[in-house]
Amino acid sequence: MTPIDPELMARLNATLPSCRLQISRLPLCPEIKLALLEPDLPQGPLPHDEMLAVLSQPAYWAFCWASGQVLARQLIKHPQEVRNKVIIDFGAGSGVVGIAAALAGALRVICCDLDEDAQLACGVNAKLNGVHVEVFGDIDTINIEADLLVAADVLYDRDNLPLLDRLPDFARDVLVADSRIRHFKHPKYQRVGQANATTWPDLDEQKAFNEVKLYRLVR
């Protein structure tokens, strides 16, 4: 059994001392394994201190979000999207979409996430899958124009909505997966697909959050 990276476990336990990570294969993309929260999440309300810590530093990277699963599967099923290309995974979290791109034959994968714990998770998870990804924090520090920028479940934070206009500055093509915006309308993006998934481990979110839509940049 592959041991869990002790530093990553320590980062989780800084906010969730009673939780553990385990190596999980994704239901929609069984070829990918990730260090994710154990599925038997603590039931009932968290102690007050833990709740405050989680709110100030949510361990999003310890889940593979529904949009991440759908976008990862899209790249694995359609490797021509990424083969021999330079890819940026924006809001990478666990790194799931970037790892899918690398497994599907991308030339270079850059995982970008503001959260330092997520940056560590991307590296740990890439290694678990036998691939390499480069890791960045602020997207403005990435000084290359990629072939494709992928972004899964980053619009839950409405402050990120203006980024839809900026993402095309970083790549010739942009593919966004989202289930949080009910009526997504943006002149630069068109809907190109839809699929169902749950966040993993399953958070039992409302049904609408499992209905993931894919949007592609229109140039």
Ligand SMILES: C[S@@+](CC[C@H](N)C(=O)[O-])C[C@H]1O[C@@H](n2cnc3c(N)ncnc32)[C@H](O)[C@@H]1O
């Ligand atoms: C809900 S998680 C999705 C993670 C992964 N893409 C997935 O689908 O499983 C959103 C991630 O985006 C990151 N994030 C949010 N806003 C960001 C920004 N402006 N720049 C970089 N990362 C961002 C968060 O830190 C978090 O790890």
